[in-house]
Amino acid sequence: MVLAPYLWLVLFFLVPFILVLRISLSQVALAQPPYLPVFDWSAGWQGLRETLAGLSFENYELLGSDAIYLFSYLKSLQVAAVSTLILLAIGFPMAYGMARAPRRWQPVLLMLVILPFWTSFLIRVYAWINILQREGLLNDALRALGLIDQPLAWLATDTAIYIGVVYSYLPFMVLPLYAVLEKMDDTLLEAAADLGCPRGRAFWLVTVPLAVPGIMAGSLLCFIPVMGEFVIPDLLGGSGTMMIGQTLWLEFFSNKDWPVASALAVVLLALLVVPILSYERLQQRTLEGDR
Amino acid sequence: MRRFSPINVTAVALGLAFLYLPIAIMVIYSFNASRLVTVWGGWSLQWYAALWHDEAIRDAAWASLRIGVLSATLATVLGTLAALALTRMGRFRGRMLFSGMVYAPLVMPEVITGLSLLLLFVALDLSRGVWTVTLAHTTLTMCFVTVVVQSRLVSFDRSLEEAAMDLGCPPWKTFLTVTLPLIAPAIAAGWMLAFSLSLDDLVIASFTTGPGATTLPIRIYSQVRLGVKPEINAICTILITIVALATITTSLVVKRDAARRERAALGAQL
Numbered sequence: 001m002v003l004a005p006y007l008w009l010v011l012f013f014l015v016p017f018i019l020v021l022r023i024s025l026s027q028v029a030l031a032q033p034p035y036l037p038v039f040d041w042s043a044g045w046q047g048l049r050e051t052l053a054g055l056s057f058e059n060y061e062l063l064g065s066d067a068i069y070l071f072s073y074l075k076s077l078q079v080a081a082v083s084t085l086i087l088l089a090i091g092f093p094m095a096y097g098m099a100r101a102p103r104r105w106q107p108v109l110l111m112l113v114i115l116p117f118w119t120s121f122l123i124r125v126y127a128w129i130n131i132l133q134r135e136g137l138l139n140d141a142l143r144a145l146g147l148i149d150q151p152l153a154w155l156a157t158d159t160a161i162y163i164g165v166v167y168s169y170l171p172f173m174v175l176p177l178y179a180v181l182e183k184m185d186d187t188l189l190e191a192a193a194d195l196g197c198p199r200g201r202a203f204w205l206v207t208v209p210l211a212v213p214g215i216m217a218g219s220l221l222c223f224i225p226v227m228g229e230f231v232i233p234d235l236l237g238g239s240g241t242m243m244i245g246q247t248l249w250l251e252f253f254s255n256k257d258w259p260v261a262s263a264l265a266v267v268l269l270a271l272l273v274v275p276i277l278s279y280e281r282l283q284q285r286t287l288e289g290d291r
Numbered sequence: 292m293r294r295f296s297p298i299n300v301t302a303v304a305l306g307l308a309f310l311y312l313p314i315a316i317m318v319i320y321s322f323n324a325s326r327l328v329t330v331w332g333g334w335s336l337q338w339y340a341a342l343w344h345d346e347a348i349r350d351a352a353w354a355s356l357r358i359g360v361l362s363a364t365l366a367t368v369l370g371t372l373a374a375l376a377l378t379r380m381g382r383f384r385g386r387m388l389f390s391g392m393v394y395a396p397l398v399m400p401e402v403i404t405g406l407s408l409l410l411l412f413v414a415l416d417l418s419r420g421v422w423t424v425t426l427a428h429t430t431l432t433m434c435f436v437t438v439v440v441q442s443r444l445v446s447f448d449r450s451l452e453e454a455a456m457d458l459g460c461p462p463w464k465t466f467l468t469v470t471l472p473l474i475a476p477a478i479a480a481g482w483m484l485a486f487s488l489s490l491d492d493l494v495i496a497s498f499t500t501g502p503g504a505t506t507l508p509i510r511i512y513s514q515v516r517l518g519v520k521p522e523i524n525a526i527c528t529i530l531i532t533i534v535a536l537a538t539i540t541t542s543l544v545v546k547r548d549a550a551r552r553e554r555a556a557l558g559a560q561l
Contacts, residue, residue: 002376002383005369005433009392012430016407023410033413094306097299109303111542116310118484118538120491122508123527126515127313130320130524137316170310221398228400230494235515245402252406252498262410265403276398283394287441288377 017269024262025055035259059263069264072247073271079158079233079243080226083165084219090166091173091218096207098174099181110178117171125164125235132160132236156238164232169225173218180214181207213282220279224272244268314531321524338525348526351510355490358421358506362428363485369429370436370485371478377437378444396434404431405498412499419501427499428489435488436481443477476545483541487534 029036036054063069098109116124131137132154139151154160184207192202208215230245237243242250244264252261321339325332342348373393376383396404408427409419417423451473455465493508500506507530514523 001372002380002389005373005376006389008369008430012408012411012426013392013396016411019410019414020407090306093302097303100296100299101303112307113310115535115538116314118487118534119314119531120508122491122493122511123530124314126523126527127317129515130317131313167309167313170306224398225400228402230402245400248402248406261406265406268400269403276395279398280391280394284390287438287445288390
């Protein structure tokens with residue numbers, strides 16, 4: 001039963017990571033495949049030894065020496081952290097409102113949040129271009145309201161990236177929060193009220209602590225993929241500092257430098273190891289019980 | 292008490308408006324008669340007609356459809372097996388590694404997954420095209436299937452299976468006649484999710500595709516980079532309609548199934 005999916009994941013998930021690691025230690029070459037040294041199966045042990053001898057840390061030295069890469073990582077970190085906070089600020093009231101809605105409304109509300117999550121990411125990001133461009137609807141609306149005289153540049157700014165990220169990832173934040181808030185025992189709040197706790201305080205002392213697993217799950221579900229996001233900054237962002245996903249994409253597709261792209265991926269993965277492992281702990285706890 | 296309070300209603304309404312307004316605007320503008328995407332020129336279906344004659348879009352849609360159906364089916368089989376293993380097999384050798392590999396792709400940045408799979412295909416010397424994208428999508432989406440099926444299995448009443456086996460039903464038959472029908476809605480939902488994720492993916496497909504296998508998102512992306520076009524609004528509207536219909540159908544099926552189970556349970560009590 002377990003063998004087929006196990007072997008599949010080892011071959012298509014684990015082995016590829018080992019390959020990324022190995023190729024990040026190679027050099028770029030004008031060949032097919034475009035890196036050196038290439039391991040030759042027929043050469044056996046001798047070939048393996050030669051391949052290992054040919055590996056070097058040059059690509060990592062390059063990442064350390066060129067500020068472009070450092071700035072890319074910092075930008076990704078900033079975008080991921082700030083948008084996770086914005087998502088929490090928007091997602092929590094929304095999930096809370098859904099969980100407090102009458103029971104028979106909840107499936108409908110849940111459906112309405114899940115539906116965009118199933119709709120194409122690319123399409124949802126693209127929808128914002130319509131709105132944010134110079135002659136777009138946002139500027140039209142703001143001008144009609146008399147808030148601005150001249151159209152503002154929204155597209156190709158960091159603001160546009162934040163709008164795109166928050167928009168695309170909102171369901172990922174709302175769903176885990178809703179899951180914990182919906183299960184919350186109402187009598188706890190009644191007990192707090194009976195004991196004279198004001199409602200605002202009860203919210204911070206009872207509701208928020210109980211929602212911590214949802215807050216953690218939602219934040220990790222947003223923070224981790226946003227760190228490597230490519231589509232959103234590429235379509236909505238400007239030509240300034242790129243996020244690391246864009247830098248990796250550029251190295252791979254434009255510069256055809258597979259080894260440097262691999263090294264970028266390895267460092268990104270290293271940055272994300274702790275968040276990914278905490279996410280896995282959380283999943284194991286909710287889906288498998290504490291084993 | 293669970294009731295609408297003004298603050299809660301406002302929060303939910305604003306959130307939903309934020310989620311749906313951009314999509315609604317795009318859908319409306321797909322019927323725009325004007326070539327200029329920002330000027331409203333009356334209602335028209337011309338961009339849908341233009342799509343019909345666009346061979347590149349048709350080819351891309353066909354490639355996406357094939358990849359979606361193939362990878363979703365494979366992913367559903369593998370994902371369901373993985374879910375059964377994780378809920379039923381208890382501790383087994385390498386369980387930590389296995390569950391680690393199952394949950395990691397859910398959050399793994401797509402650029403990393405895409406790049407690593409491409410390097411594998413190059414190392415294996417596979418010619419890149421529809422098949423490599425299918426393999427890549429299967430790997431990504433099987434993990435989503437696992438989570439969907441697993442959450443159904445966790446809330447599963449094992450006594451039904453035990454009853455069947457006590458009555459002399461062999462394990463394989465118990466699985467086919469008791470377990471499978473009970474988790475079928477979750478499996479169907481898993482397939483749908485896998486299919487729509489495959490239909491949606493740009494990054495992993497870009498890394499793992501080869502000549503002659505341009506998927507719909509890759510095609511749309513290359514058009515979008517050149518600017519907003521009314522045809523793109525039209526194709527996006529079609530895709531959204533398909534996914535919305537499929538999602539609503541799946542949830543109705545799951546709901547009907549739940550209602551039937553409740554009635555059956557009630558009948559047993561009477």
